[in-house]
Amino acid sequence: xxxxxxxxxxxxxxxxxxxxxxxxxxxxxxxxxxxxxxxxxxxxxxxxxxxxxxxxxxxxxxxxxxxxxxxxxxxxxxxxxxxxxxxxxxxxxxxxxxxxxxxxxxxxxxxxxxxxxxxxxxxxxxxxxxxxxxxxxxxxxxxxxxxxxxxxxxxxxxxxxxxxxxxxxxxxxxxxxxxxxxxxxxxxxxxxxxxxxxxxxxxxxxxxxxxxxxxxxxxxxxxxxxxxxxxxxxxxxxxxxxxxxxxxxxxxxxxxxxxxxxxxxxxxxxxxxxxxxxxxxxxxxxxxxxxxxxxxxxxxxxxxxxxxxxxxxxxxxxxxxxxxxxxxxxxxxxxxxxxxxxxxxxxxxxxxxxxxxxxxxxxxxxxxxxxxxxxxxxxxxxxxxxxxxxxxxxxxx
Ligand SMILES: Cc1cc2nc3c(=O)[nH]c(=O)nc-3n(C[C@H](O)[C@H](O)[C@H](O)COP(=O)(O)O)c2cc1C
Numbered sequence: 001x002x003x004x005x006x007x008x009x010x011x012x013x014x015x016x017x018x019x020x021x022x023x024x025x026x027x028x029x030x031x032x033x034x035x036x037x038x039x040x041x042x043x044x045x046x047x048x049x050x051x052x053x054x055x056x057x058x059x060x061x062x063x064x065x066x067x068x069x070x071x072x073x074x075x076x077x078x079x080x081x082x083x084x085x086x087x088x089x090x091x092x093x094x095x096x097x098x099x100x101x102x103x104x105x106x107x108x109x110x111x112x113x114x115x116x117x118x119x120x121x122x123x124x125x126x127x128x129x130x131x132x133x134x135x136x137x138x139x140x141x142x143x144x145x146x147x148x149x150x151x152x153x154x155x156x157x158x159x160x161x162x163x164x165x166x167x168x169x170x171x172x173x174x175x176x177x178x179x180x181x182x183x184x185x186x187x188x189x190x191x192x193x194x195x196x197x198x199x200x201x202x203x204x205x206x207x208x209x210x211x212x213x214x215x216x217x218x219x220x221x222x223x224x225x226x227x228x229x230x231x232x233x234x235x236x237x238x239x240x241x242x243x244x245x246x247x248x249x250x251x252x253x254x255x256x257x258x259x260x261x262x263x264x265x266x267x268x269x270x271x272x273x274x275x276x277x278x279x280x281x282x283x284x285x286x287x288x289x290x291x292x293x294x295x296x297x298x299x300x301x302x303x304x305x306x307x308x309x310x311x312x313x314x315x316x317x318x319x320x321x322x323x324x325x326x327x328x329x330x331x332x333x334x335x336x337x338x339x340x341x342x343x344x345x346x347x348x349x350x351x352x353x354x355x356x357x358x359x360x361x362x363x364x365x366x367x368x369x370x371x372x373x374x375x376x377x378x379x380x381x382x383x384x385x386x387x388x389x390x391x392x393x394x395x396x397x
Contacts, residue, residue: 033366037333037336037366039340040335040337040339041336041363041364043058043336043339044057044058044059044335044336044339044347045057045360045364047090048090048322048345048346049322050090050091050299050300050321050322050345051210051260051261051262051263051264051298051299051300051321051322052262052299053091053134053209053210053299055090055091055134055346056090056132056133057088057089057090058090058346058347059089059090059346059347059359059360059363060089060090060091060092060302060324060346060347060348060349061086061091061092061093061348061349061350061353062326062348062349062350062353063094063095063096063140063212063214063350064095064350064351064377065095065106065109065140065378066079066095066378066379066385067108067378067379068379068380068381068385069110069111072116072117073097073098073104073109073110073111073117073152074111074114074116074117074120075110075117075123075124076120076123078381078382078385078386079110079120079124080123080126080127080128081127081386082385082386083124083127083128083133083135084124084127084128084130084131084133085357085386085390086133086353086357087128087132087133088360088361089133089353089359089360090134090346091346092133092134092135092136093135093136093137093138093212093264093266093348094110094124094135094138095110095137095140096109096138096139096214097109097110097111097112097137097138097139097140097199098110098111098112098113098141098142098199099111099112099113099139099140099141099195099196099199099200100141100192100195100198100199101151101152101153102151102153102155102157102158103141103142103195103220104142104146104150104151105140105142105143105145105146105147105150105169105219106146106150106169106170106378107150107170107171108378108379112137112139112202112203112206113195113199113202117202117206118202118205119206120206121137121203121206121208122206124206125206125207125208125209126207129207134209135208136208136209136210136211136262136264137203137208137210137212138212138213138214138266139196139199139200139203139213139214139254140219141192141195141196141214141219141221142157143157143158143159143181143220143223144157144158144159144163144164144178144180144181144223144229145157145167145169145178145218145219146169146178146181147169147171147176147178148179149171149172149173149176150169150171150172156179156180156181156182157179157181157182158181158182158183158188159181159182159183159223159229160183160184160220160223160224160229160230160231160232160236160237160246161183161229161230161231161232161237162181162182162183163228163229163231163275164177164179164180164181165178165181165218165229165275166274166275167273167274167275170378183232186235186236189236190249192220192246193246193249193250194253196213196250196253196254197253200254200258200263201257201258203258204258204262210258210261210262210263210264211254211258211262212263212264212265212266212302213247213250213251213254213265213266215247215266215268216266216267216268216271216304217268217271217273218271218273218276221246221247221250222271222276223276224236224237224243224244224245224246224247225243225244225247225278225282225285225289226243226276226277226278226279226282227243227277227278227279228275228276228277228279230243240284240285240288243285244288244289244292247265247289247293248289248292248296251263251265251293251296251298255296255297255298260296260297260298260299261298261299262299263296263298263299264298264299264300264301264302264324265293265298265300265301265302266301266302266303266304267286267289267290267302267304268304268306269282269283269286269303269306269308269311270282270283270307270308271304271306272306283308283310283311283314286311287314287315287318290319291318293319294318294319294320294321297321298321299321299322300322300345300346301315301319301321301322301323301324302326302348303315303323303324303325303326304326304328305325305326305327305328312325312343313343316343322345322346323343324344324345324346324347325338325343325344325346325347325348326347326348326349326350327347328350330347332369335349352369352372354377355369355370355371355372355388356369356370356388356390357388357390358390358391358392361390362391365391367391
């Protein structure tokens with residue numbers, strides 16, 4: 001059977017799909033686009049400026065921890081293969097990666113603060129670049145969503161306040177409750193900002209194109225936003241301005257270190273986590289935060305949308321640069337709609353990219369997607385990581 005590989009790259013759908021398209025239509029499982037779908041999809045394949053880069057399309061791989069790093073947090077060759085397989089998305093945002101020992105919450109996550117980490121990430125970045133892709137590393141400090149059994153120093157976790165997260169975490173001894181963290185002193189908060197700055201510098205040293213600050217999903221930055229996790233009485237707690245201060249200081253420090261045009265941030269207003277309550281003024285805090293971040297000139301804001309459409313529209317108006325939108329569980333038939341409507345400049349996808357190394361190519365020809373295997377999301381080796389077949393491999397049987 002003919003390998004489809006030799007027929008890549010595919011022409012843009014707007015200009016006719018060519019030989020590859022015809023082959024797929026004839027031999028594989030192609031469902032023709034309607035004219036409306038054609039219009040919606042074609043915009044996704046336009047190039048787009050994000051920060052200092054021109055990306056080949058508007059599709060983004062959402063950050064996903066896969067817990068396959070070496071014991072010291074260094075990503076290995078398999079990670080390089082995994083990300084390079086997915087390099088045809090416009091931007092890869094690599095897995096949540098700790099900026100320090102304190103920042104680790106889970107087993108097997110990557111770090112970006114030692115020489116070994118830089119060596120490991122360099123292999124990843126080089127492999128992605130060799131296939132024409134762009135990669136940002138997500139800086140994830142888990143704060144209180146951690147356990148001493150999972151960190152290199154085995155110390156009590158740190159957080160805005162000494163309030164335990166209402167969650168369990170997988171440890172070498174099995175699943176355990178996340179214990180009460182220690183509240184960072186004001187001086188330690190400032191030091192933590194420097195940890196992010198250092199990690200961003202190391203990411204660039206490793207050849208990454210930039211970093212994304214993880215300000216979502218109940219981790220450290222988000223803990224500062226939420227009165228349910230932050231009862232501080234210094235300048236990092238209380239008012240909207242104070243709760244947003246840590247995120248702004250982290251963004252400012254990173255932008256100063258590596259350039260605002262290589263710095264992005266992810267936010268998830270209204271995250272449905274039992275222990276994260278952003279308060280009645282939560283939406284206003286996000287409006288204030290986005291306004292302040294916009295002044296820094298960051299490359300992008302990446303919103304994981306949880307349903308407050310008014311707030312999302314406001315963020316779109318307040319934010320003058322690239323907006324990446326993630327709608328968890330977005331059905332296949334809605335892909336492209338936020339870019340087509342102008343609500344977003346780019347759309348990010350997690351699980352579909354995880355399970356489809358050739359996600360972009362499959363979208364272009366409206367081919368079916370591989371289903372993800374949940375059992376291999378976290379930990380393990382190549383299975384469920386680098387062995388999802390691309391269309392050409394399906395064809396080869
Ligand atoms: C295995 C897995 C790991 C994830 N790890 C992260 C992470 O490190 N950082 C983050 O911001 N979101 C993380 N997420 C959330 C995804 O980025 C994404 O927002 C989510 O999967 C919803 O999008 P989707 O429906 O397109 O998958 C993770 C999701 C999955 C499935």
